[in-house]
Amino acid sequence: MFDSVELGQSVDNKTFKEREKELRTRLLILQYRLLELSEFPVIIDFAGVDGAGKGATVNMLNTWMDPRYLRTIGYRAPNGEEQGRPRFWRYWRDLPPKGRTGLYLSGRYSLPLIQRVYDEIDDLEFDRHLAEIIRFENALIDDGALILKFWMHLSKDQQEQRFEELAADPTQSYRITEEDRRNHERYDDFVAVSEQLIIRTNRGRTPWHIIEGADPNHRYIRVGEIIEAELSRHLDAWERRKAAKTSASESNGFIDTGRTTVLDTLDLSLRVPKKKYRDLLQQYQARLGELGREAFTRGLSTALVFEGQDAAGKGGAIRRTVWSLDARMVSVQQFAAPTEEERAHHYLWRFWRRLPDAGYVTVFDRSWYGRVLVERAEGFATEDEWRRAYNEINEFENQIVDHGTLLLKFWLAISKEEQLERFQEREKSPYKHWKLTDEDWRNREQWDAYAQYAHDMIQYTSTSRSPWVLVEGDNKPHARLKVIRTVIDHLEQKIDEHA
Amino acid sequence: MFDSVELGQSVDNKTFKEREKELRTRLLILQYRLLELSEFPVIIDFAGVDGAGKGATVNMLNTWMDPRYLRTIGYRAPNGEEQGRPRFWRYWRDLPPKGRTGLYLSGRYSLPLIQRVYDEIDDLEFDRHLAEIIRFENALIDDGALILKFWMHLSKDQQEQRFEELAADPTQSYRITEEDRRNHERYDDFVAVSEQLIIRTNRGRTPWHIIEGADPNHRYIRVGEIIEAELSRHLDAWERRKAAKTSASESNGFIDTGRTTVLDTLDLSLRVPKKKYRDLLQQYQARLGELGREAFTRGLSTALVFEGQDAAGKGGAIRRTVWSLDARMVSVQQFAAPTEEERAHHYLWRFWRRLPDAGYVTVFDRSWYGRVLVERAEGFATEDEWRRAYNEINEFENQIVDHGTLLLKFWLAISKEEQLERFQEREKSPYKHWKLTDEDWRNREQWDAYAQYAHDMIQYTSTSRSPWVLVEGDNKPHARLKVIRTVIDHLEQKIDEHA
Numbered sequence: 001m002f003d004s005v006e007l008g009q010s011v012d013n014k015t016f017k018e019r020e021k022e023l024r025t026r027l028l029i030l031q032y033r034l035l036e037l038s039e040f041p042v043i044i045d046f047a048g049v050d051g052a053g054k055g056a057t058v059n060m061l062n063t064w065m066d067p068r069y070l071r072t073i074g075y076r077a078p079n080g081e082e083q084g085r086p087r088f089w090r091y092w093r094d095l096p097p098k099g100r101t102g103l104y105l106s107g108r109y110s111l112p113l114i115q116r117v118y119d120e121i122d123d124l125e126f127d128r129h130l131a132e133i134i135r136f137e138n139a140l141i142d143d144g145a146l147i148l149k150f151w152m153h154l155s156k157d158q159q160e161q162r163f164e165e166l167a168a169d170p171t172q173s174y175r176i177t178e179e180d181r182r183n184h185e186r187y188d189d190f191v192a193v194s195e196q197l198i199i200r201t202n203r204g205r206t207p208w209h210i211i212e213g214a215d216p217n218h219r220y221i222r223v224g225e226i227i228e229a230e231l232s233r234h235l236d237a238w239e240r241r242k243a244a245k246t247s248a249s250e251s252n253g254f255i256d257t258g259r260t261t262v263l264d265t266l267d268l269s270l271r272v273p274k275k276k277y278r279d280l281l282q283q284y285q286a287r288l289g290e291l292g293r294e295a296f297t298r299g300l301s302t303a304l305v306f307e308g309q310d311a312a313g314k315g316g317a318i319r320r321t322v323w324s325l326d327a328r329m330v331s332v333q334q335f336a337a338p339t340e341e342e343r344a345h346h347y348l349w350r351f352w353r354r355l356p357d358a359g360y361v362t363v364f365d366r367s368w369y370g371r372v373l374v375e376r377a378e379g380f381a382t383e384d385e386w387r388r389a390y391n392e393i394n395e396f397e398n399q400i401v402d403h404g405t406l407l408l409k410f411w412l413a414i415s416k417e418e419q420l421e422r423f424q425e426r427e428k429s430p431y432k433h434w435k436l437t438d439e440d441w442r443n444r445e446q447w448d449a450y451a452q453y454a455h456d457m458i459q460y461t462s463t464s465r466s467p468w469v470l471v472e473g474d475n476k477p478h479a480r481l482k483v484i485r486t487v488i489d490h491l492e493q494k495i496d497e498h499a
Numbered sequence: 500m501f502d503s504v505e506l507g508q509s510v511d512n513k514t515f516k517e518r519e520k521e522l523r524t525r526l527l528i529l530q531y532r533l534l535e536l537s538e539f540p541v542i543i544d545f546a547g548v549d550g551a552g553k554g555a556t557v558n559m560l561n562t563w564m565d566p567r568y569l570r571t572i573g574y575r576a577p578n579g580e581e582q583g584r585p586r587f588w589r590y591w592r593d594l595p596p597k598g599r600t601g602l603y604l605s606g607r608y609s610l611p612l613i614q615r616v617y618d619e620i621d622d623l624e625f626d627r628h629l630a631e632i633i634r635f636e637n638a639l640i641d642d643g644a645l646i647l648k649f650w651m652h653l654s655k656d657q658q659e660q661r662f663e664e665l666a667a668d669p670t671q672s673y674r675i676t677e678e679d680r681r682n683h684e685r686y687d688d689f690v691a692v693s694e695q696l697i698i699r700t701n702r703g704r705t706p707w708h709i710i711e712g713a714d715p716n717h718r719y720i721r722v723g724e725i726i727e728a729e730l731s732r733h734l735d736a737w738e739r740r741k742a743a744k745t746s747a748s749e750s751n752g753f754i755d756t757g758r759t760t761v762l763d764t765l766d767l768s769l770r771v772p773k774k775k776y777r778d779l780l781q782q783y784q785a786r787l788g789e790l791g792r793e794a795f796t797r798g799l800s801t802a803l804v805f806e807g808q809d810a811a812g813k814g815g816a817i818r819r820t821v822w823s824l825d826a827r828m829v830s831v832q833q834f835a836a837p838t839e840e841e842r843a844h845h846y847l848w849r850f851w852r853r854l855p856d857a858g859y860v861t862v863f864d865r866s867w868y869g870r871v872l873v874e875r876a877e878g879f880a881t882e883d884e885w886r887r888a889y890n891e892i893n894e895f896e897n898q899i900v901d902h903g904t905l906l907l908k909f910w911l912a913i914s915k916e917e918q919l920e921r922f923q924e925r926e927k928s929p930y931k932h933w934k935l936t937d938e939d940w941r942n943r944e945q946w947d948a949y950a951q952y953a954h955d956m957i958q959y960t961s962t963s964r965s966p967w968v969l970v971e972g973d974n975k976p977h978a979r980l981k982v983i984r985t986v987i988d989h990l991e992q993k994i995d996e997h998a
Contacts (some may be wrong), residue, residue, distance in 0.1 A: 013948070018728070066933055074825065154931025172785060282670050286670035286671060287670075293676075315566065327573040329573075340839050340840075430520075431520075431524045434527060
């Protein structure tokens with residue numbers, strides 16, 4: 001594979017100066033077009049052979065382009081807070097906002113490559129890791145991102161020569177690390193694994209650009225010109241699509257046929273008497289308190305998701321659940337409309353950021369499911385976006401579960417009559433009326449539509465690995481006990497598995 | 500001290516119900532006034548004796564008030580990323596935005612208390628830590644924050660009784676940890692140290708409210724009523740001041756007398772010939788590359804601040820400095836106008852967040868000094884705010900230096916003529932003209948005023964522990980070499996001290 005790029009291409013200094021001048025002007029103009037539009041981010045990855053000029057190329061781009069809108073990020077082995085989360089947590093965290101460009105060194109391809117070369121993982125695990133990368137890239141591309149991947153190459157002789165040159169120069173020898181030398185000895189292994197890596201991750205939407213790295217002038221110009229061409233193409237296509245899209249008809253997919261939903265199958269008459277409730281609640285909270293401490297000690301993290309109609313009792317259930325947990329290990333996160341910064345990222349970004357570290361509990365009071373509920377209902381997400389979201393959410397949750405986090409999703413269901421009663425009660429109460437907004441009444445008018453959205457959501461995202469727990473909510477004591485009992489059961493099981 | 504609160508106060512259930520009803524309504528109303536105004540945050544701390552109901556009180560407040568605008572944060576022993584930064588980094592990080600309320604458990608008072616009781620620190624270190632807390636609180640109060648500190652008390656007998664009750668109840672016994680028991684044995688030490696702590700940190704603007712913790716009803720009502728009274732008073736005073744302030748005259752303190760500034764003493768004719776520059780640059784970058792690796796290995800972190808007139812060459816000097824550093828250990832942060840989220844916090848908040856972790860380098864391209872430069876010039880900060888800022892900045896930098904971080908501050912100085920030449924050159928260049936804005940020309944008109952602001956800044960914030968390095972900038976080669984040479988010298992010294 002790499003022989004075909006060992007062509008000895010080079011650019012003399014005079015030609016370089018001329019081409020550089022034009023190139024950087026065009027790059028700047030594109031950068032401002034990107035910024036002005038601010039509708040998608042650009043992600044540029046640099047991978048490849050040590051000594052092939054990845055860092056120098058990034059420095060050059062920082063000189064050519066406006067550095068205020070570039071961000072350079074390099075990775076090392078995952079640190080504590082990174083190890084405590086799913087593998088892709090740090091890559092999600094570091095995504096550039098729309099309109100900006102991120103330059104990545106030793107990024108997501110680095111770890112599987114090195115682990116495979118040093119036989120820390122086998123082929124199967126290597127493949128699995130690459131498949132995860134592809135899913136990550138697809139999620140971003142579906143959201144509009146432009147991803148450019150550069151593979152910088154040197155032949156074995158060129159690498160050796162490069163290291164010898166550096167070693168001979170006392171002002172440069174510090175650049176060669178022991179790791180570089182160790183890797184150089186494995187050059188052939190690196191090439192073999194790299195070939196596999198490139199073949200398996202060279203997709204139509206995210207191809208690899210293999211760059212001959214020996215001549216700096218050639219390398220800079222080549223990378224710059226590819227960025228220019230691809231960014232220009234992406235911007236043009238984006239603007240064309242935008243112009244064409246205005247006429248596209250969007251649908252929230254609701255057909256009012258009085259269809260029975262999975263929510264209709266719930267027995268909302270389930271009740272727990274007051275006295276029994278008090279006894280059980282105390283007993284459950286005690287048990288949950290013990291388990292919470294145990295989970296913390298073992299580094300088991302927990303994510304609890306609460307969704308449900310307005311006034312379904314999410315807040316009350318959450319408070320009773322976290323009551324017995326140490327406030328220092330639990331965080332209740334409420335998700336309303338996204339902030340300016342959040343809107344400038346992929347919709348999953350704000351949830352990725354909040355995933356619990358090892359041992360901690362995060363409660364999501366409303367969650368990523370807003371994409372297929374309120375965003376679907378209100379047309380904030382296009383039809384393509386909300387339909388695609390079921391799959392995106394499944395993949396997101398798979399990563400959480402794969403990491404070993406306990407993920408539980410509760411749908412609190414109430415009847416339309418019960419909701420009305422609670423709304424009226426809230427109107428009368430001096431300290432509850434803030435809970436009731438005009439929006440709640442408006443949402444209530446869409447009751448049947450929301451029921452179908454919830455039905456679809458449960459159908460597509462209740463998987464064996466992360467099922468929905470449907471909670472009969474008309475009787476608050478019953479609902480609260482069921483929630484806490486469920487958390488207890490799963491936590492016990494998780495701790496047993498871990499023992 | 501505590502005898503005087505062991506009064507056996509209690510509130511019967513009927514009275515509690517009545518008072519609770521009124522209280523929570525009033526608290527909600529205040530919470531919305533706070534939110535609507537959104538001009539200051541509320542910080543509520545809970546400290547005191549184990550078993551006195553700190554966590555339960557926080558839970559109760561979450562029930563009474565609108566939890567969407569409350570945030571509960573509890574602390575444990577500092578983790579990796581917290582240890583890598585100055586002590587107060589995590590408390591700055593977790594400050595609520597203006598208009599919101601933060602509830603803190605085991606907060607900033609917890610560590611010095613426990614360390615002193617277990618003799619891990621002596622009286623001197625204890626005092627020093629408390630003095631730092633007071634400075635932290637003062638910085639927030641000066642910015643308008645309301646800080647409420649509750650000390651929850653139980654007598655030794657009451658604590659013992661509380662633990663016995665919990666131990667006897669199988670559904671509650673999990674609440675008592677070994678740490679609690681260990682602390683209980685040291686009850687008398689805790690009381691002695693707590694008294695000292697309270698006496699030394701009981702300031703007029705942030706008094707302690709000591710609460711008798713034995714009776715839950717009493718405790719909830721007492722805490723709630725104090726919050727209500729203080730928040731109401733703070734809001735009233737704020738609105739009165741606001742009404743009165745409109746007529747206050749603000750000054751940027753500039754008197755145009757052609758005064759000589761410290762910048763006039765620089766020899767801007769200093770030059771380095773091209774050939775010598777190239778040789779030295781390569782040599783310096785090599786040395787800095789070595790030192791950077793060494794510092795990373797030792798966990799020494801570095802913060803480099805760059806300020807200077809427009810077109811003074813900050814960007815170029817920064818790029819040459821970071822060139823030889825591993826991109827994975829260095830982060831260049833540019834600070835323009837603050838974002839929505841940043842504006843909702845203390846002006847130092849966004850800089851605190853970016854302090855480097857152990858071993859890393861952060862470059863601040865413009866910095867907290869904006870407070871006494873552009874904010875002073877443009878009237879974004881009131882006269883009181885920018886005058887106070889010199890001291891706030893000194894204290895901020897003291898914490899950075901105390902932590903062991905290498906902090907270097909560069910002022911890049913150019914002559915007015917040189918700036919004009921660079922502006923004109925930028926106008927002509929196809930890829931530099933983006934660097935030149937109308938604002939640059941406007942700032943240039945204020946040249947003399949900015950010189951005085953810089954002079955004042957250097958005078959008040961160039962201390963022996965964190966001096967300003969004034970860089971003669973008319974000749975770029977000279978300026979760049981001086982910057983890199985300075986970083987090398989200080990890094991060598993730091994590594995020597997560390998060895």
